[in-house]
Amino acid sequence: MEQFLYYLKVSWISIKRAPLPYALTIFILSLGLGVFFANATFYYQLNSDPLPHKSDKLFFPMTLMVPYECADCPPPRVLSYANVQKLSQSDIPTAKVGMYSADGYLRLDTKQAPTPVSIRMTQPDFFRMFEVPLLHGSIWADDKARLELILAKQTAEKMFGHSDVVGEKILLDDRHFTVVAVLDDWQMLPRLYDANNRAHLSEADQVYMPLETGYDFNYMSNRQSQTFDDTDYRQLATQGRTGALNQLQFWVQLDTEAQQQAYRQFMSNLVADEQKAGRHPSAPNNQLVPMRNIVSYFGGESADIKAFALVTLLFLGVCLFNASHLSLNRYISNQYEFSLRRALGASRGQLQQQMLADVLLMATFCCAGGLLIAWGGVSLLNFLWPANSLFGRWDLTLLLLLLVLTFTMSYLVTLYPSLRASFGGLNQQLKE
Template sequence: MPGYYFLLAILSLKRNKVITALMIVAIGLGIGASMTMMTVLHVMSDDPLPGRSAQLFVPVIDPKPVHEDKPARAAADDDLTWPDAAYLLHAARADKQAAMAAGILPIQPQQATAHPFFESGRYVTADFFSMFGTPFAAGRGWTQQEDQDHARVVVLNAALNRKLFGAASGVGQVIRLKNTDFRVVGVLDNWQPQPVFYAQIDEHAFGEDDQFFLPLQTALELKLEFAGRMMCWGSGGDSRSSDHCSWLQFWVQLSTPAKASAYRDFLSGYVQDQRARGRFPRHVEPHLYNLMDWLAFQHLIPDDLQVQLWLAFGFLGVCMLNIVGLLLAKFLRRSGELGVRRALGARRRDLFLQLGIESSVIGVAGGLLGLALAELGLWSVRQQPDGYAHLARMDLAMLAGTFVLAIAASVIAGLLPAWRACNVAPALQLKTQ
């Protein structure tokens, strides 16, 4: 029977070709737009470091003076000052801990003929590599002793290594950064977590990557160029090492909840102790954010994208209402025909099945079109200059999701009209004929 109903459905849909086509296009557009935006937001809220993220935390201490207004967005300044970062590093109460800041340096290729160029990287402390599990293609990171010694060592990422040394690994070679020679101790195997979660979260969180890593204390000693935001609320002395400028990101690894809770207590103790010495006058309790909570708190996903997602859902909603209305009008127009079938002995459920199949045909066709439109939409997102653009691809889960959404949307849109239309009274419809 369903096969026959399917034929009937095709015949019925063929009778109103234009309207059938329009219904399919409408549901396709709605689903295509929704799936495009859901995929973009899905890839943007993905875990950048699966398997490790649950153990990674950011301690936040508010060192600003009392009169400093609370910024409109909490994300504006959650960095640490050097004295606080240095204390946390030295205390070493977590399994691993690292302080870091962004940097940008001119790099002098070895060949005298080649022109120097700028590259962005990061000034970090020793635990950075083991804490984030950065994959090494060759060599290693550096030790805490080398941090203390302000060693002239550098770890390169794959792209910069290729640019400087071709296919060979640069480990053991010496490169000139700004005006100082650094020894390459390690080469990363193209490590590009997206977003760059450990950096200051701003509009560049997606799409950027670091091509070199060198010891933070070395960068401070050599006064290398830092990049990114620095907030100061006093003056005097060297701002990078002062307790009145915040600019450092700090991450800790805490493998168990008990350790996390102990670290919270440790932070509170430190803040209270410093308060007794006249610092931290705002009486804001220190926070410890887990990686994924941190990204949410830092407002990683731009408002524009949220608006686009809700707009797409609104569009889908209007398209669904549209289809429900059209199918309803269409089915009700056939009340006479349906009444005859009822009078000849067809059960309600037979009519329901027949009409349900007709709306499902529209739904499946619309879903397929929606899938194609979503791929098109994602392609056009990838053409955009935004940093997250290149991530906009559908994985299997999203593909399945599209299909489920399409079928669900059309079945819901088809059920109501089918149910309403199969409720015709046989006698009444015959009478009006």
């Protein structure tokens, strides 16, 4: 340790001897790292897996069960209530859930100004499948309609001033509901369970209502709905349950390969039976899309983030080249000092340890500068693309990545100069 501290001291003296070239090297490398890290932050978060231990077990089934004939047509992105009920008949999945989102207004009483909220009409398995944490109360016991709501923690605190509000009454669109549970802080990012129309970039919903209740009160989807017949969307409670009004998303949990194969066969048999009954004349086109592929399947990947990530990677390469050139010039100016140390008996290994001390100092300064520039870059991107602002955040993995990248870039910057100083001809170096 004492020897390493000596190497750090020597490096610091070398920096003070020529501070401007060293500062310029640090600035160029920090700029490249900061810009790259700012864009890598969004790319990493947008492409992260929110349930890495489970995403390969969650699937989005889709079928071309529509009342018209179509060749080579993709299945609708959303399903009708009747088709969701048919897909739910199987006991093969470990869990299954139909859902959609709608808009509403929440308030404590008629005297209070209404607060706009996003409502998720869903079923009890939703909270288990997507590992939604519960803070107070309990989830509905079954799929039946009931005048009960589940609130997000922030919504409960905003409306009541505290989170423990189980049993309290609240008005949703002028209908009285009872709060039966409050969720803990939860924000699945990206929100892959709702990837249609790039909704995976949105925040979690504030209110959760039983699916059957949503249909009873004629709540329409705020994402996407399609009608393939003369179903009146204003009569969800009746026609919406029987007609070809598509607005539901449906997920199943299939834990094993055997379950997945069995459910695919179930879907094939279901479509065959429907065709025999004359309800769906189109050729079968069943899809069982895994959760980790749902964004790409719906075409919701951000091309802008990919393009910026590539451009900033090239920019980092340019910065690395220029920083290496400046570093080489600095080492050439100090070449006599290294040569003299070699002449006095310093081994090449000891010279490399001196270089590692230089790398450590450079990495420390570059890390501080890179983080500062990256923070500014993330703030700028949040301003330019507000829809992606949820993903402008850092976690421990990203910070460790920056540290490793900074140390690696700092080492590459000093690699050639250190090799030239350690392995060049001693006599020639002393003459120079």
